[in-house]
Amino acid sequence: MTTDGTAVSTGRGILGYGAYLPYRRLDRKTIAAVAGTGGGKGTRTVASFDEDTTTLAVEAARNTLRATPGADPRALLFATVAPAYTDRTNATAIHAALRLDGSVPAMDAGGSVRSAAGLLRLALTGADSALVVGADIRVGLPGSPDEAAGGDGASALLVGGPADGPVLAEYLGGGAATAEFVDRWRTPGDVRSKLWEEKFGENNYLAAGRRAWTDALKATGLTAEQVDHAVVAGLHGRAVAGLGRRLGLREGALGDDLSGTVGNTGAAHPGLLLAATLETAAPGAVIALVVLSDGADVFLFRAGDALAAYRPTRTVAEQIAGGAPLPYGKYLAWRGLLPVEPPRRPEPARTSSSAAVRSVDWKYGFVGARDRESGAVHLPPQRVSMTGGNVDDMEPVPTADVLGTVKTFTVDRMAYSPSPPVVFAVVDFDNGGRLPIELTDMDASEVAIGDRVEPTFRRLGTADGIHNYFWKARPVRTARAAEEA
Amino acid sequence: MGSHGIKDRVAIIGMGCTPFVEHWDRGTDDLLIEATAEAFADAGVRKEQVDAYWLGTAQSGMSGLTLAKPLQLQGKPVTRVENMCATGSDALRQAAYAVASGAYDVAMAVGVEKVKDGGFQGLNAFPIPGDGTARTLTAAAMFSMVVPAYGEKYGVSEGEMREVLSHIAAKNHYNGARNPRAQFRKEIAAEKISAMPKLAGQLGVFDCAGVADGAAAAIVVRAEDAHLYTDKPLYIKALSLVAGNGSGVIDPEYDYTTFREIAACAEDAYRQAGITDPREELAMAEVHDCFTPTELVLMEDLRFADRGTAWKDVLAGAFDLDGRLPVNPDGGLKSFGHPVGASGLRMMFEAWLQLRGAAPAERRIPADGRRLALTHNLGGYPGDMVSFISILGSELG
Numbered sequence: 058m059t060t061d062g063t064a065v066s067t068g069r070g071i072l073g074y075g076a077y078l079p080y081r082r083l084d085r086k087t088i089a090a091v092a093g094t095g096g097g098k099g100t101r102t103v104a105s106f107d108e109d110t111t112t113l114a115v116e117a118a119r120n121t122l123r124a125t126p127g128a129d130p131r132a133l134l135f136a137t138v139a140p141a142y143t144d145r146t147n148a149t150a151i152h153a154a155l156r157l158d159g160s161v162p163a164m165d166a167g168g169s170v171r172s173a174a175g176l177l178r179l180a181l182t183g184a185d186s187a188l189v190v191g192a193d194i195r196v197g198l199p200g201s202p203d204e205a206a207g208g209d210g211a212s213a214l215l216v217g218g219p220a221d222g223p224v225l226a227e228y229l230g231g232g233a234a235t236a237e238f239v240d241r242w243r244t245p246g247d248v249r250s251k252l253w254e255e256k257f258g259e260n261n262y263l264a265a266g267r268r269a270w271t272d273a274l275k276a277t278g279l280t281a282e283q284v285d286h287a288v289v290a291g292l293h294g295r296a297v298a299g300l301g302r303r304l305g306l307r308e309g310a311l312g313d314d315l316s317g318t319v320g321n322t323g324a325a326h327p328g329l330l331l332a333a334t335l336e337t338a339a340p341g342a343v344i345a346l347v348v349l350s351d352g353a354d355v356f357l358f359r360a361g362d363a364l365a366a367y368r369p370t371r372t373v374a375e376q377i378a379g380g381a382p383l384p385y386g387k388y389l390a391w392r393g394l395l396p397v398e399p400p401r402r403p404e405p406a407r408t409s410s411s412a413a414v415r416s417v418d419w420k421y422g423f424v425g426a427r428d429r430e431s432g433a434v435h436l437p438p439q440r441v442s443m444t445g446g447n448v449d450d451m452e453p454v455p456t457a458d459v460l461g462t463v464k465t466f467t468v469d470r471m472a473y474s475p476s477p478p479v480v481f482a483v484v485d486f487d488n489g490g491r492l493p494i495e496l497t498d499m500d501a502s503e504v505a506i507g508d509r510v511e512p513t514f515r516r517l518g519t520a521d522g523i524h525n526y527f528w529k530a531r532p533v534r535t536a537r538a539a540e541e542a
Numbered sequence: 543m544g545s546h547g548i549k550d551r552v553a554i555i556g557m558g559c560t561p562f563v564e565h566w567d568r569g570t571d572d573l574l575i576e577a578t579a580e581a582f583a584d585a586g587v588r589k590e591q592v593d594a595y596w597l598g599t600a601q602s603g604m605s606g607l608t609l610a611k612p613l614q615l616q617g618k619p620v621t622r623v624e625n626m627c628a629t630g631s632d633a634l635r636q637a638a639y640a641v642a643s644g645a646y647d648v649a650m651a652v653g654v655e656k657v658k659d660g661g662f663q664g665l666n667a668f669p670i671p672g673d674g675t676a677r678t679l680t681a682a683a684m685f686s687m688v689v690p691a692y693g694e695k696y697g698v699s700e701g702e703m704r705e706v707l708s709h710i711a712a713k714n715h716y717n718g719a720r721n722p723r724a725q726f727r728k729e730i731a732a733e734k735i736s737a738m739p740k741l742a743g744q745l746g747v748f749d750c751a752g753v754a755d756g757a758a759a760a761i762v763v764r765a766e767d768a769h770l771y772t773d774k775p776l777y778i779k780a781l782s783l784v785a786g787n788g789s790g791v792i793d794p795e796y797d798y799t800t801f802r803e804i805a806a807c808a809e810d811a812y813r814q815a816g817i818t819d820p821r822e823e824l825a826m827a828e829v830h831d832c833f834t835p836t837e838l839v840l841m842e843d844l845r846f847a848d849r850g851t852a853w854k855d856v857l858a859g860a861f862d863l864d865g866r867l868p869v870n871p872d873g874g875l876k877s878f879g880h881p882v883g884a885s886g887l888r889m890m891f892e893a894w895l896q897l898r899g900a901a902p903a904e905r906r907i908p909a910d911g912r913r914l915a916l917t918h919n920l921g922g923y924p925g926d927m928v929s930f931i932s933i934l935g936s937e938l939g
Contacts, residue, residue, distance in 0.1 A: 402662055405678055406669030416673040436792055437675065443789035465691045465798050467743035469683035471663070481679055483687065483798070491794045493677055506690065517674060525674035 062232040062272030069181055070227040070358060073125030073215035074332040075369060077116035078319060078376040079104045080498040081383035085205050091385050092200030101320030103383050104194045104209035106391040106476040107497055107515040110137040111147045114192035115154040115514040117211035120370040122155065125215055127222055131185035133163040136173035136324045139194045140165065141524055150526055153421035154514050170292055171350035173324040181228045186217030193323030196392050198249045206294055208320025212328025223363035226335060226344060232272030234265040236352040241292060255295060262296035265353040270304055273355035281305035285342040288312040288330035291349030292321060318377045333373040340365050379534055391476065402473040407520035423512055423528045425490050426451035434490030454488055456512065460533060461486040463508040468501045475518060480504055484530055498531040509533040547814025548642040550938050553768035553775035554760050556585025559891040561723045562756035562878040570602045570656045571612035577757035578613060578652055585761045585771050589613055593646035595620040598633030598653040599883035601668050609652055626921020627830060628930035629653060630758065631886025635781045638762050647763060654757035655881030665753060681832060682750050684923040686743025688835040691798035696850040706853045707834035708732035711748050713862050714831060714870050718877020720905035725754045725879045749834040754879025758887035774898040780814035780933040782807045790925020798924055804843040807929035815933040821846050821867050825912035826896055828889035830920045831874040868907045871896060886930060889917035897936040913937050
């Protein structure tokens with residue numbers, strides 16, 4: 058075991074934060090009736106059939122950037138344990154959906170929850186601003202503890218220094234303990250992880266956690282009593298709970314690990330817990346983030362005055378409150394664990410890579426075109442206007458953050474979909490454009506003319522192993538409805 | 543410049559049409575041979591006497607070889623035509639224009655589609671490589687969006703809309719039941735149609751055209767030569783085609799209660815034919831009833847009814863077999879099914895039978911002196927379609 062207590066006083070820290078929890082919830086009580094075992098109390102979040110870790114990451118990152126005026130990350134760092142692709146980088150699709158400049162590097166760190174903590178550490182101790190994104194979809198075999206304890210979600214932290222914007226929470230320093238012990242393992246391609254005897258992992262994590270914690274306090278000159286909020290993330294539930302009790306914190310300082318409502322979101326969880334903490338912390342508060350994964354990582358922050366004025370696009374709390382139930386059978390089908398009869402229609406053809414490159418601003422960025430002469434908005438962008446005769450007299454119209462209204466709609470019970478029926482609407486966007494677009498995160502009976510909807514980045518499907526990312530629309534349900542009022 | 547048409551310059555002298563059914567036992571070649579053989583026999587023409595061929599098929603074959611090989615054509619020009627659901631009609635348009643130009647004396651248009659070998663329900667388009675952002679709904683779903691839009695704009699309740707759509711389907715099934723070449727030959731009560739479970743929007747299975755294999759063919763010559771072949775030619779009065787710019791899909795002004803391309807196509811066709819009051823001058827119309835709401839909107843776009851009133855005319859029976867203007871007397875796409883490349887020529891085949899008095903008595907349109915028929919196809923979706931209209935007549939002038 059090695060350890061490294063580090064103190065820094067660069068003034069760097071968290072400039073912005075955001076989280077994304079998918080709309081659907083699985084009630085753990087419903088598991089045992091089908092699987093014969095497993096389940097438990099509470100709910101877990103479930104990524105929709107049209108979401109993967111890349112799209113979850115986009116939503117969390119959008120929430121973060123929208124809430125952080127002037128955000129200009131100079132790097133995009135993405136961690137997941139369930140990458141949509143291997144060999145190629147997933148962060149590039151996130152980069153494209155966020156419309157970051159081509160000069161901004163984007164990279165993945167995959168394979169373990171520790172990658173998320175590692176990227177955060179790199180960003181906090183680095184020089185440039187960076188958007189650190191974590192996303193996961195946690196799966197286990199039906200009835201398994203991982204299935205019930207897991208959760209799906211994403212988090213994004215914008216990290217930088219005072220020159221990059223107001224620092225919401227300054228990084229004071231931290232500690233790390235790296236330890237090699239095989240308590241959980243999954244070979245690439247497997248759905249399920251396997252676990253060693255639980256007490257073995259717990260002992261190792263408690264030792265690593267205590268050591269990193271001690272070093273972090275020593276490095277920052279803080280005592281455990283001075284920590285106002287602490288959260289612990291990690292896939293070993295007993296170790297997470299056990300370490301929390303042993304940190305020597307004041308009564309009430311240990312934050313909810315969200316296992317009862319969200320579940321453990323793997324690589325997203327450290328950022329998610331930190332975001333949830335920042336939502337309620339007062340300026341001046343000392344915040345500790347502990348991550349138990351193949352050792353331990355501890356990060357200590359002090360909330361700054363700017364935190365009081367920061368308004369998350371959607372708080373973790375309201376996203377937890379805002380979901381809707383999903384039957385267990387549908388959950389299994391969405392995760393590919395219950396093969397169901399596909400629609401008797403031809404599967405969509407694979408996306409053309411060259412065509413996708415030509416339309417990257419539209420496909421990933423949802424950028425239309427406005428005729429400079431007539432003002433007519435074209436979704437997708439056109440070179441020749443539908444009004445007037447001008448060629449190439451268009452300006453870009455970013456539409457990803459524009460709300461729209463349902464003008465007419467249909468429910469297609471025959472179209473190919475990974476989860477029929479397809480709910481589809483003609484949507485007029487507030488910027489003047491119209492697009493017939495698939496709706497998501499809703500039941501087919503809900504849709505009505507006049508509904509307000511907002512774009513959301515989704516995976517339309519996969520053909521020949523090529524994921525087809527594009528935008529759908531979902532009902533406006535949360536903070537943005539209030540924003541409108 | 544202008545769309546002048548070729549009124550009375552070209553005549554149809556023979557036609558053929560296979561039954562439109564699920565031809566499990568017959569391939570594209572068989573269907574082509576059957577439809578063309580009937581047309582050759584009808585006109586009293588051998589394949590060697592036809593100077594040029596146009597073959598319409600959306601996806602049952604590539605190039606003119608699709609026709610040249612099964613017919614064993616020797617040294618003939620054969621052009622393959624594709625224009626979505628207007629494919630067969632556009633083949634006829636090419637053949638007619640070629641004859642009108644003087645380039646050929648005798649030309650043949652053939653339409654064929656082998657739909658049922660795909661192994662799926664419904665029609666399925668060729669996958670064209672793209673960026674993956676194009677919508678992938680069924681046509682039924684796209685056309686279903688007309689229903690709430692029309693109802694809302696004209697104050698027609700959901701129940702009334704249902705009654706109107708069921709009347710259209712029941713009428714076409716009634717007509718198809720009297721047509722031995724139609725796929726579905728059973729009358730279906732409007733109440734039963736209304737009660738079907740919904741597949742897309744408010745549309746049930748009986749609101750959708752059938753799916754079938756089939757072929758149809760027509761032989762055309764200069765009008766002045768027509769009587770060398772037949773005593774009862776059919777003269778081409780107008781052929782109009784409009785390919786839309788797709789703006790309806792992205793234009794917030796578009797309201798899903800009309801098809802702009804068809805309204806424009808109708809204006810052009812009526813001008814070519816010299817028609818001013820279609821509902822009085824036309825004896826019948828074969829229209830593209832791919833879905834019941836489509837036929838409703840068509841009645842207004844083709845000016846068979848004033849805007850917002852077609853639903854009342856439908857309920858009053860104005861377009862029934864014995865109505866003011868019979869629409870789809872052969873049973874339409876509803877009863878025939880829709881072998882894409884063949885449908886337009888199948889419609890003309892009904893005009894061929896009716897205007898020449900050859901339609902069987904049980905579905906004959908009223909003999910009231912009117913001598914003009916209209917056929918219409920659309921391909922695509924509301925807001926994004928091609929439209930074709932022909933006007934045919936049994937007399938010159």
